[in-house]
Amino acid sequence: MKIAIIISAAAVIIAFTACNSSSTKTDSAKVESSSQIFNLDTTKLKSGETFYQCEMDPEVLSDKPGNCPKCGMALIERTKQ
Numbered sequence: 001m002k003i004a005i006i007i008s009a010a011a012v013i014i015a016f017t018a019c020n021s022s023s024t025k026t027d028s029a030k031v032e033s034s035s036q037i038f039n040l041d042t043t044k045l046k047s048g049e050t051f052y053q054c055e056m057d058p059e060v061l062s063d064k065p066g067n068c069p070k071c072g073m074a075l076i077e078r079t080k081q
């Protein structure tokens with residue numbers, strides 16, 4: 001009987017510890033902040049250089065492919081004239 005009590009007590013401790021560690025993981029999981037530039041100055045680009053622009057929001061310009069922060073559409077690849 002004593003062994004059964006010890007095992008059940010251990011199970012409660014393990015369950016409690018597992019619960020605690022899972023909540024800690026949720027707290028530490030942060031949303032990745034994007035360092036992407038969406039107000040790229042295309043006048044500084046050389047002719048033939050590639051940049052990315054939103055079809056719906058022409059002011060959204062980036063030097064990397066991605067999605068528009070305003071409407072979520074994929075940015076279109078463009079070449080500086």
Ligand SMILES: [Zn+2]
Binds near residue numbers: 057060068070071
């Ligand atoms: Zn957009």
